[in-house]
Amino acid sequence: MPIDWFTYIKGFYEKGLWTKKQVHDVVAAGRITPEQYEEITGDPYDPDSPPSEDENVTNSEQEA
Secondary structure, three states: OOOOHHHHHHHHHHOOOOOHHHHHHHHHOOOOOHHHHHHHHOOOOOOOOOOOOOOOOOHHHHHO
């Protein structure tokens, strides 16, 4: 059974274990799609402009 990368990565990001940059990097590695990146982070995926390492605030933290 293949690994469901989207579910794992989304969980890591929502728990604050991964940064936006880490999620961005796995799009380049082919583990998730640009559309899934946007679903996870709430930001559009731009292959030419990765987020900085300190951009790790999740949407749920922003809304709180």
